[in-house]
Amino acid sequence: MTAPFILLLIPIGAATIVYLLRRRQTLAVIIGFLAVLTMALFTGTRRPGGVPVSSVGESILNLRWEFFGQPLILNDEIQATLILVYLGVGFLFILTLPFPQDTIFIPATLVVLASMTAALLAQTFVFGSVLLLIAAAVLAILIQGERPGSTLASVRQLSLAVLAVPFLLIAGWMIDTVQAQFLSSIIFLLFGAIVILMVAFPFQLWVSSTVVESRPLVPAVTYGLIALLVTVFLLNVLIANPVVFGNSQFLTMLRVSGAATLIAASLFLLTAKSIGRLLGYLLLLDIGATVIALGLGGRVALDAVMALIVLRILGLILAGVGFGLIRDQVASSLSGDNQLDRCQGLAWRKPLGLALFIYGGLSLAGAPLTPGFAGRWALIINSQSPPGLSMVILVISVIVGVVGLLRFLAKTLSKKDTGSEVEISPESNASRIVASGLLFLGILLAFFPQLILSLSRMLANPF
């Protein structure tokens, strides 16, 4: 038995058990949580430098495993990221107790986690790319959940992943065969793969559909924790190919794509007609900022990207929990209904849920006095001087994000009765306590951003 094999065996085994026990929610959560906690501890039982701690036994902690000659190695670069993601997933599993998700949520997340872990452990990125595709296929199931009806978001998520893999594989083949004369092709292929996998312009359209169609905590997995693993995978590829990552044309293309994502998101945000779409476009603002950060290149990019994604996870958890609390109040169906028009008086009916949603949304937009501001600030101060056009667009997009949310807030504060027959579903004490705790945590991190920035620096340092 080797460490990589165990890291794949634990989540797949746990996913099987949880799937069989999926109707017993508490037990499923406990098993899922124990699985990811074990994975985090197992990954953590190594000293920096690759020397395993002997408590589990030297024979078990062989850090290398081969699959048909393809090595999978647990190395230092990914150790901290994996631990953070495992713990983050564990936290989400716990949150499903007061805020229930679909019963497929835990097993599907565990399988995605296994595939993504394998993708990061793979030493050749072409092999890792296909494992990424497997993770994306299961992610489509996670997005769909147990909801009958429209499958558009899931099908599009799967389509984009299938589209990205040839870009990565052909780029990998060109790099492996040292076809230096194809540098411009390699740059184009890697750029294509990155914008597809990071869902940046021109592939940004499905983000809002995913947020609308999936359960509230699913975006925190898809565009938060799993996006962090995908980004680390892409950073590994770029750092291994400095000819690409140092290429000014490549970096400019990334910044342009990021800026275009911000412009598209800003325009959509001002015309959003449902809460789900509003959240989707706020998320797009964050994605655009991340792609611009990647386009800075070098060490600066690593720090800024990691900070933005870690803060995005927090924003998505806050907004997702809030969204879950208010969603049933504003829509009788998940699509086709002008939900913003049903929000009047919501602030008086669901103040806690709304506060969480607004605060999480502001954090995603990068507004001051929210945790997300630290990421935008890090990006702006690390950018070149004088600030380029992309930075101006970034600042404007923050303002648009705040305006979009204030427009929504103004509707919710209006006391006019809509004649809606939606009954106010009572919140449990547990959900109130947890939601209050999350809001407090968000405010705390907004005032002490160094707590989360030092964590993101720790993730970026091994690169």
Added chain:
Amino acid sequence: MGGIPTIYEFLAYLDFLRGTPAAILVLLTASLILILPDWRWLLLALILQYLVVGLLFADVLPPHLAFMKVLVGAFICLILYITARQVNFGRLPEDVTEEEVGQLEEERLVQIGPYSLPIELLFRVFLALIVILTIWAVSQSTGFLLTEVPEHVNLAILSLTGMGLVTFSLTGEPLKAGMGLLTFMTGFELFYHAIEHSIAMLVVLSIADLIIALSIAYLMQARHSFLAFLD
């Protein structure tokens, strides 16, 4: 004598199909997947496509590995067929009343002589013809020739990736879009295995194909379940 023929004997029987005929057949099956609305015909076109692509894989891979790709294709078709049966091949449930059917959006028809044809079918036929012409023109151009593969495999790759791309771009319906994705993947794999002879990649790409098929099957269930019909 009289036993199960070996892979090499199979290939010898089907020798008349190898090369350009196989590539043209693949273009035909991929076009059918784009055009046909009936799930049963779609599944038939897909299994035929996997069988013929097996002959093309035999041009770029050792025959036993090409056979493995055919087996994976057969499993994919089996997964999709079982799921399609479970959801009544995408048709309305049998116990739905006339009034309930009347609430659904009617298919728009166009009259051509004595025949009433769905307008979407005509659009797809038209689109398929354009794609076929484009693929044919591109395959004849030296600028788009993939030098790593024989000329007929080049045509098959362009057919599968081109038709697959158009098929999954046109619809959000899980089976049809999924078949487009699988067709696109098959075309890409045909190219990739010609340039990269790694067994690990062959295995992991096959696993990916199977998991994509399972994912499509799951989405088909969600899209065509009875509850989805009520929604």
